Amino acid sequence: MRHTRFFEKVQHSSLSVKLNSLMTLIMMTMVFMIVVMLAILIRSTNQYNLIVQNLVTASQFNFDFKETLDYKMFQYVIGDGKNFDTLDPLADVKNARDVTKKLKLTTTRNDSLKRLQNIEDFLTNLENKIINIHNTSGYEKNYTSLKYDIRVLTALIQEKVQEYIFYETNELAVIQQRTNREIRNTILLFALGSIILIGVLWFVSILIANSITHPIKELSENIRLVGSGDFTVRSVESYDDEIQTLSVAFDGMVGQIGSLLEDVKEEQTNLRQTELKLLQAQINPHFLYNTFDTIIWLAEDHQDEQVVKMITSLSNFFRTTLSRGEDFISLKEEEIHVRSYLEIQQSRYRDILDYEINVPSDLYDSKVPKLTLQPLVENALYHGIKNKRGKGRIDVLAKTDQNNLILVVTDNGIGMEEDVLSKLRTSINTGNKIGFGLTNVQERIRLYYGNKFGLNIQSEYGTGTVVTVCIPLEKIDQTKHDS
Structure with a gap:
């Protein structure tokens, strides 16, 4: 009963109310589908952004860690006028360890976590080697440790960082594939739901369209009759204020057609007179x-x-x-x-x-x-x-x-x-x-x-x-x- 009253209310509404009702129903359906799609995209985007941030952090770390630390230790060993506290290579190791711990908090792939653990182990070993050089006197001994310990360890750390970047990059591709699959499944689900919604929208649209088109068809038929010379037609009754306004205006138009026809006849007469003047002139x-x-x-x-x-x-x-x-x-x-x-x-x-x-x-x-x-x-x-x-x-x-x-x-x-x-x-x-x-x-x-x-x-x-x-x-x- 409530549904019947609703449809009767819509049918007796103005044209703008009918169109607004139809647009509201369509918009609600579209908004629901958009919200679900956005939720999937936001989740995937967050995962994607997290991995991108890890890659940026790792790339920055990989870009300058080895060169900076190797250069500082080389200066210290050759005695370039800077003491150990001024160069402070242990601070670089500490910063590298902090970066590694931060990456472990946001990394989920096992292969990537394994590389981070390797990096931590190498950093611990590197720290010990730096302390040994600091506590040892003698240029040749310290230079040998620099060449075969420090530089080798920084190279290994750099290699593991590159492997970490490689595995995280692969994880991006996995996330993209998973996102595409979820979107495809969601679209299929919505396609099924859309068939049902389209059926409902179709029924409502037919109801609203008939209430609009029926009086318009009657008005069109009256226009056709006027075009054939029948000026006895009257305005169409309609619940729509807009259609009723058109009908009243149509009655006024019919009343003016006679005078317009006279104007057309006069124009044709003027045309023939102009042609006659032309022939006389020629x-x-x-x-x-x-x-x-x-x-x-x-x-x-x-x-x-x-x-x-x-x-x-x-x-x-x-x-x-x-x-x-x-x-x-x-x-x-x-x-x-x-x-x-x-x-x-x-x-x-x-x-x-x-x-x-x-x-x-x-x-x-x-x-x-x-x-x-x-x-x-x-x-x-x-x-x-x-x-x-x-x-x-x-x-x-x-x-x-x-x-x-x-x-x-x-x-x-x-x-x-x-x-x-x-x-x-x-x-x-x-x-x-x-x-x-x-x-x-x-x-x-x-x-x-x-x-x-x-x-x-x-x-x-x-x-x-x-x-x-x-x-x-x-x-x-x-x-x-x-x-």
């Missing part, structure tokens, strides 16, 4: 008149091939302009369109215009808004090339930058001064009529892709202008496009 009567005049002049001059070329370019130009009412075309079609325009204009401005178009073939099927490049090229011709003295050049380049398609139109025309460039940038971002062709391209790109895409204009007076178009790199649907 079919420029002056452009047509001048082109037809050029064709007539070529025909009268019996330049038949040039006439055919001009008519073909004009046909390609208007084919892309209309493009069967489609909003997007392939980059290849856009290239044909701008090439046709430049071919027509070069026939009229042969003395002042050169151009080059560089579009890699692997980008031909890229998707671009129609009539993107031609307004930029027209702007470069009429506001850049025609306003400078001498021959000018227009370059059109296509490339990629990560997941973006970059189109660049460069001219070496007259360029713009900084204040004029600033006004132009402001106009294309605010929709003013200054630079209508550029503004039109900017508006359409941002309507299609958002404000982070569009035009970037760089210019220097007397040098030229560079206009860069950045749009997402997408492939056009050829099946739909060709149908």
Whole structure:
């Protein structure tokens, strides 16, 4: 009965209480496992540290004992001006004996204890030899005892210390193996216990998850119904304060969808009007008149091939302009369109215009808004090339930058001064009529892709202008496009 009441209490709790209860249960289980593992590690670490301390002590003792004692006894024997009390070699022996006794207190391995006992025996013998030298007069006798007694005993002590270090080092490996084995056994034990705990956690999690997901599923279904056009749905009842808040907010959202739909329709209308303005701007009567005049002049001059070329370019130009009412075309079609325009204009401005178009073939099927490049090229011709003295050049380049398609139109025309460039940038971002062709391209790109895409204009007076178009790199649907 108590368990049932507990689960009912959890089910009717808020979302934060449910999640906190689940996290508490998981954390308690994890803390228990961590405590046990830490206990094993602490015990093994203490043993490990004790042996390491013994090794450090023995290494320090082994490092300077023999050299120090041999040197002191040598000074005493040769009479280097220092008496026995000043050198005090017996103090070194006493310190060595204290170190040995200290090591015996913390050493557990029999082989290591045996070496410590050997060291104590050698120290006792060494002490006796030092006293004999002190009590004996005569250089030759004392030097012989130094050579064959003192130095031999210190060498034996050093050897036993090294053996002690060797056995203690092996003990470290034994402790590590034992620790690994204990950890492995503990993990296996916890794995078995975890299966049981996971079952309990799974049951509790399902209980809590259902109380959370069920109203969310109902809310999701209501959202789907609204998406299909059913605005009669009402908020979902839930014990969770958070879900109830979402439901109330959902009702408010449904009430605003109608007005949002109207906004979308208005935006689409604005988009179509912008496209209509674009088409009207592109079919420029002056452009047509001048082109037809050029064709007539070529025909009268019996330049038949040039006439055919001009008519073909004009046909390609208007084919892309209309493009069967489609909003997007392939980059290849856009290239044909701008090439046709430049071919027509070069026939009229042969003395002042050169151009080059560089579009890699692997980008031909890229998707671009129609009539993107031609307004930029027209702007470069009429506001850049025609306003400078001498021959000018227009370059059109296509490339990629990560997941973006970059189109660049460069001219070496007259360029713009900084204040004029600033006004132009402001106009294309605010929709003013200054630079209508550029503004039109900017508006359409941002309507299609958002404000982070569009035009970037760089210019220097007397040098030229560079206009860069950045749009997402997408492939056009050829099946739909060709149908």
